């Protein structure tokens with residue numbers, strides 16, 4: 001296995017949004033004055049032409065899309081709510097994981113392999129074997145406790161996003177509504193098209209654009225909890241430019257499903273967590289279910305009762321903080 005050298009200089013020593021030059025040593029530069037978001041230089045790039053090919057193939061071959069969706073009948077793999085819903089995120093996604101890939105029938109695997117899937121899966125495999133362990137080690141330094149034992153099963157998912165101009169609301173600027181990812185960390189590859197924005201932690205409601213060619217690591221709620229608040233998580237969103245297509249490839253890494261989400265042993269929390277969290281009542285699986293409902297509502301894939309509508313971050317904040 002290749003070992004990626006990922007080092008982080010002291011967060012405050014790295015100016016906002018600065019990019020390390022080839023000769024400089026940090027290969028990660030933090031996008032803000034804390035550990036919520038970093039722009040990274042990785043020796044792997046996402047195969048965007050294969051990603052475009054796979055989306056276009058599935059749009060023009062509905063039988064293949066139907067067969068692919070059948071491996072996960074509950075919600076499907078290719079999500080296209082934006083073709084009919086104007087208020088949801090105006091994007092299409094392909095949501096995969098190692099478990100789901102294994103369920104794709106061999107004949108469909110072969111056909112999709114030729115239409116981009118092979119290159120895409122090779123990319124995700126390289127990325128996870130070469131980079132995930134070193135990113136976890138780096139985050140462990142910031143957390144002050146070893147995060148790796150809570151990630152022994154590689155609970156991860158792969159998402160391809162197509163912010164396609166042809167949706168129910170072609171003029172809408174809403175590509176992906178404001179949210180904080182639920183897991184430990186997320187790696188986002190972009191096709192060069194801007195749109196991703198981070199909320200300024202010191203000025204909520206104020207959004208900072210990320211350069212369209214940056215590869216970004218964002219931390220999520222599980223990292224916040226396990227690190228006792230030492231790691232904070234960046235809210236982010238994607239704005240569309242009407243008429244412009246944008247593709248992204250995203251890996252979500254979460255703790256193992258049975259990990260109790262509470263500050264890891266030995267960590268003194270930076271602010272008090274709820275009793276529910278401190279008792280260890282919530283494991284990753286339950287947390288994902290709680291958070292997933294609002295997530296799917298925003299993305300147009302699940303309906304909600306009127307009184308339940310609120311931002312997913314408000315609901316999580318209420319659950320985890322004292």
Ligand SMILES: O=C(O)CCC(=O)C(=O)O
Pocket residue numbers: 159161176181188190196236237238248250
């Ligand atoms: O497409 C992007 O750049 C980000 C997508 C995202 O934040 C997500 O799917 O959670």
Ligand SMILES: [Fe+2]
Pocket residue numbers: 179180181186236
């Ligand atoms: Fe996200």
